[in-house]
Amino acid sequence: MLSLTLLSACGTVDGRLKAAAEQVGRLDAEKTLPNYPADCRKEERSGARIGEPLDVALLRSDRALGRANARVLRCAGWYDEINTGFAKEES
Incomplete structure (x- = not known):
């Protein structure tokens, strides 16, 4: 009888x-990262054209740089938010 109890x-x-x-x-399966936003992979071009005035080329380049910087900040914010969510789950 004791052996049945032990078993x-x-x-x-x-x-x-x-x-x-x-x-x-199940918890590990829930930790899969969402897809990286497609916008975060986009490359920016200045749009400057050969032969156009330098001030216009500079303005185009500056706008492109502004778009690229805004994208970097947006994507970094997205990553930080995801990372914070994962850090809370591990606590």
């Missing part, structure tokens, strides 16, 4: 270990 206790421990492993697996 049933092992079965309970195995069941709890299996349930814990399944829960850890």
Whole structure:
């Protein structure tokens, strides 16, 4: 009778270990990163053309640089938000 009790206790421990492993697996599966925004992969061009006045080329280049910098800040903000979410899950 004692051996049946011991064996049933092992079965309970195995069941709890299996349930814990399944829960850890589900939590890890939820940690997959979302797709990186397509806009964050976009490259910027100045749009300056051969033969156009330098002041116009400078304005075009400056606007392109402004768009690129804004994109970097947007994408960094997106990453920081995702990273903060993952840090909270691990706590």
